[in-house]
Amino acid sequence: MDFATKDVNLKPDRPTTLLIEKHSDYLAKYGTNKDDYEYCMTEYLRMSGIYWSLTAMELMGQSHRMPKEEIISFISSCQNKENGGISASFPHDPHILYTLSAVQVLTMYDRLDAIDVDGVVEYIKGLQQEDGSFFGDKWGETDTRFTFCAVMCLSLLHRLDAINVDKAVQFVLSCMNFDGGFGSKPGSESHAGLIYCCVGTLSICKKLDVLKVDDLAWWLCERQLPSGGLNGRPEKLPDLCYSWWVMSSLTMLNRIHWVDNAKLEEFILACQDAETGGFSDRPGDIPDPFHTLFGLAGLSLLGNSDLIKPVNPTYCMPQETINRLKLEPQILKKV
């Protein structure tokens, strides 16, 4: 019988404790290295970069190390005056991904006054299609990621009524697969990242009860490999970001305890870069802000560290922000 599994081996000299100061230094420095080639290369996703870094800093209680006023005026400059959407960076075209990142950052700062909120609402409303799905931008790519962006963004603005929520939910459900999971479009393969988007949408719309909960939760548990890490699809290598996507989904389904939490924590800690700070996709790779956020957020869900604040599983933002906004995304009852 063939039991071969694609996985990684954790080395004995891996980090086993949380290097929180290193991560704070890493992120604080990241934004200032503007001469860095990588920094130039990531201009097209700058807005998301700010969201990843700021949220990670917030979770560590270190957000004072981010250049707040500079960030807020940067976001103002990225809003398109004609259609209300927000771009990754000036003068890029607006996109729903970066519109969401911008709104997340501004709600954490409690500074929505820095943008034209009605403009954002109109922009998102205009992207909804007849079948309930959302375009990502004017070029018409649809994807369950964009549904989640739209719904999350409007809920943060308390303006969910601007779109047809029932149709949005219907579209998400049309992407449910035979294995209980979800893909990007109807018929696309189940993928843990997209499952997070779909479960998150249903959580915000308070429709989690329509899921085949146990099937889906089992599929998610199956993502855990002997190393403790999680992959995003069968037979793929583990990647730290799935610690977030799988675990946040399981938290919304209230079945996080079905995964071996201790082994997962070991894997997440092993993805830290003990020299530079920051987390990478797999032990030994180069760290980046994206994986740094999802490493910290994953640890927050596991709840074993006093050094990390509670994260909201639906919004991937500090729970305190979600409380301040009086939002109550659905979480299923414990089984």
Added chain:
Amino acid sequence: MSDSGDSDVAWTYYKDRPEWNDVTPVPEDEGPNQVVVIAHSEKFVDVYDYFRAVLQNNERSERALHLTKDAVELNPANYTVWQYRRDLLKALGTDLRSELDYVELVIKNSPKNYQVWHHRRVLVEWLQDPTQELELTRDALLQDPKNYHAWQHRQWAIKAFGLYDRELEFVDNLITEDVRNNSAWNQRYFVINNHHGWSDLNVQREICYTLEKIKFIKNNESAWNYLRGVLLHDKRGVSGNAVVTSFCEELYKNKCRSPYLLAFLIDICDEAIKKEETSCLHNANRAVELCQALAGKYDKIRSKYWNYMCEKFKKFQQDENNKDTADKIDE
């Protein structure tokens, strides 16, 4: 990430090109935040400074179209470059066939990128010509059989233009190549579901196909999941199809203890209980036993899940035992 091109000796910076001297480059951080940019890659900064300039002026020209090629080469993931390029293609009436060839080259170099595939799709829609899409995606899938972008594009083309005819053959080849390719199994479901339909005959055929593959490699999550998917279309469910149940029991008897087999047997028990059709093999006692084996030995990492399932079945077990007692008292 594409090569920064620093080794490209024949390269002339845009700032040194006379035909561009009417344009003032726009650095990234102009605007609200003044930051000193010391370029790691001068070429990158040069190209993007000029790109921002033409974008801001909304310049519609051949030279701008050419500039977007340089910008794509440096970073094919930059969504704005592609959007702007499409605006230019429309405005300039560029030959879309040559654009199709161009984007094919970019896809070959960056096959895991949302923007390039989306560009491809828009071109195919504009031309209403999907004749090259199956081959293009086949090539990408030969390189990486699980490339999500390639699969999405393939499904889109098949659905939009009805290209189902030889898809099952294609999928079969991929599954033969790697029986654990979950993407291929998903595509199999997509084809049957959207084209062939779940007639009794097709359901039976798919069951036989899947069982053959499981026989070959038992510990295969994808095949077991597909089997469940097919059985959603069998009125008899997972527990009522004798071919399936006897296949599973046969494996079990032959000492196969793949967690997927045991999990499937649990599903059979679960359904039998719910339908009140329990048998000597498929009942709550058996389910409890299997859950315990999984939690304690064959799938320890998910022991919490199996323990939860086990508790669930223990309740049924009690009900069953009470019922047995009640039946006996009645007698």
